[in-house]
Amino acid sequence: MIAANRQYPIISLFLGGKSKKEALRNMLSENSPKRLHCGVAVSLHCDLLSMRSPTPMLFADSDPLASPVVGQERMPRGARELAFNGHVSTTDVHYIIYSRLLVPFVDIVCVFADDFPSLDHVVDFLAECSARTLPSRPDPVRPRLMIVVNANSEGTKESGNEKQWPQQLDPGVLSRAFSAISIVHAGSSVGRLKRLMTAQAEAMHRLRRNHDFLFTATHMAFLFQAAVNHLARSFDEPFDFVSSSRTDGGVPLAVRDRLSLYRGLCRTEGLPDEVIAQSVASALIMDYYRPDMPLLDPQLVFRTFYRAYIAWMPRELDLTEGGWEDLVEASMIEQFGQLKNTGKSSVELRRGLMASQSDQFRRVKSNHLCLYCLFRPAQHPAACGHSLCDLCPQLFGTPAADREFYFTVTPCGHCLSPDPLVIDLLPPTMSPTVVAIDGGGVRAVIPLEFLILVQEHLGKDARLADFVDLGVGTSSGKA
Ligand SMILES: [Zn+2]
Numbered sequence: 001m002i003a004a005n006r007q008y009p010i011i012s013l014f015l016g017g018k019s020k021k022e023a024l025r026n027m028l029s030e031n032s033p034k035r036l037h038c039g040v041a042v043s044l045h046c047d048l049l050s051m052r053s054p055t056p057m058l059f060a061d062s063d064p065l066a067s068p069v070v071g072q073e074r075m076p077r078g079a080r081e082l083a084f085n086g087h088v089s090t091t092d093v094h095y096i097i098y099s100r101l102l103v104p105f106v107d108i109v110c111v112f113a114d115d116f117p118s119l120d121h122v123v124d125f126l127a128e129c130s131a132r133t134l135p136s137r138p139d140p141v142r143p144r145l146m147i148v149v150n151a152n153s154e155g156t157k158e159s160g161n162e163k164q165w166p167q168q169l170d171p172g173v174l175s176r177a178f179s180a181i182s183i184v185h186a187g188s189s190v191g192r193l194k195r196l197m198t199a200q201a202e203a204m205h206r207l208r209r210n211h212d213f214l215f216t217a218t219h220m221a222f223l224f225q226a227a228v229n230h231l232a233r234s235f236d237e238p239f240d241f242v243s244s245s246r247t248d249g250g251v252p253l254a255v256r257d258r259l260s261l262y263r264g265l266c267r268t269e270g271l272p273d274e275v276i277a278q279s280v281a282s283a284l285i286m287d288y289y290r291p292d293m294p295l296l297d298p299q300l301v302f303r304t305f306y307r308a309y310i311a312w313m314p315r316e317l318d319l320t321e322g323g324w325e326d327l328v329e330a331s332m333i334e335q336f337g338q339l340k341n342t343g344k345s346s347v348e349l350r351r352g353l354m355a356s357q358s359d360q361f362r363r364v365k366s367n368h369l370c371l372y373c374l375f376r377p378a379q380h381p382a383a384c385g386h387s388l389c390d391l392c393p394q395l396f397g398t399p400a401a402d403r404e405f406y407f408t409v410t411p412c413g414h415c416l417s418p419d420p421l422v423i424d425l426l427p428p429t430m431s432p433t434v435v436a437i438d439g440g441g442v443r444a445v446i447p448l449e450f451l452i453l454v455q456e457h458l459g460k461d462a463r464l465a466d467f468v469d470l471g472v473g474t475s476s477g478k479a
């Protein structure tokens, strides 16, 4: 793809034998016929005509009735071995690959019924796939199922009456995996199948956009690898697109304390929760919706990463009113709408909100907490009391033209003070911070006492341990 980080692929899964092959060959007439025979369990083809479009069409192709290739001694490059508990048949492996890896990622599943020995086989196959699917996607954006029959054959070989199919294909069972089922009489016209497929694909794309569950090709590749790793680890848990979308391992626990510290500071200055919630929500948006992240449903994002932290309340913060987390969630959803509709970045939105709230928030000050992101400790104090962490000068400041890692922040984002704050950052390649205590009984006491004094000076809101990457000691007790 020419711009994988701006293209949103639509993937269809084609399941069947001979007639599926024929349909694929006709639909992908630009592709080399040789490439359509890969001889592996599942192969992926792209529609060359759509590769430059914003929604390239991809086709995963597999034959559920084919005997798997056995006796392959060497694993292909990049392959990952899955360890199964107990006996798993080759048929099971097909079902596992379809239901756990492919169905969560595709938009349309096309089953070519004429390639199955009987209608019962089709029904059993779909019911089994559906029953093994674990819910990974919100209901409306689950893939659509198309059962393709050839109109010329007057239905299937056994029943000859397609109208009975919806009853036999129990929609209750199938809804676990699919959002809609349709039966397509392709007949001899491949054009008709392609038109129907395209219409379904466009509908799915619109739905995914409306439900904020759309991924670029870059996201897809990353998430698919995450799904493979997930399947290797866990058989019972569904793959979670939202929690897998972060590459940084999630939100650190210290953020919970910092967000509650912030709320406490704001309440001390008499600010109402409704206003504080807007500020916190914009910080959450800035944390998750970085430029390279998918625009995922803000409610799902909030509930996956932040709600538990927001709901947590330290004992010393005596705030009994409920509904705080609901206020933050509602504000995050509202601000996400602006992010999506205005095309502004999450940092621009936060900057705009801070400026518009400066009259209310200028009195909120801290030398412990970065008041720009609310997620990291303050490391660069400002004379006005609105300090910054190491990352925020890069987001909110202007870089010096002639000096690397040198930023000027002006005006202050909170009080709009015009005094420039010049920040000289450590380069990211700078060594980590290590505390080494050369002990051996009483010799360790002196540096430990010294550290205690430093900690007392910093106060309880700034833990010395947060500034140290590694602590080591020799016979120094629990340093
Ligand atoms: Zn910050």
Ligand SMILES: [Zn+2]
Binding pocket: 382, 384, 385, 386, 412, 413, 414, 415, 416, 417
């Ligand atoms: Zn300020």
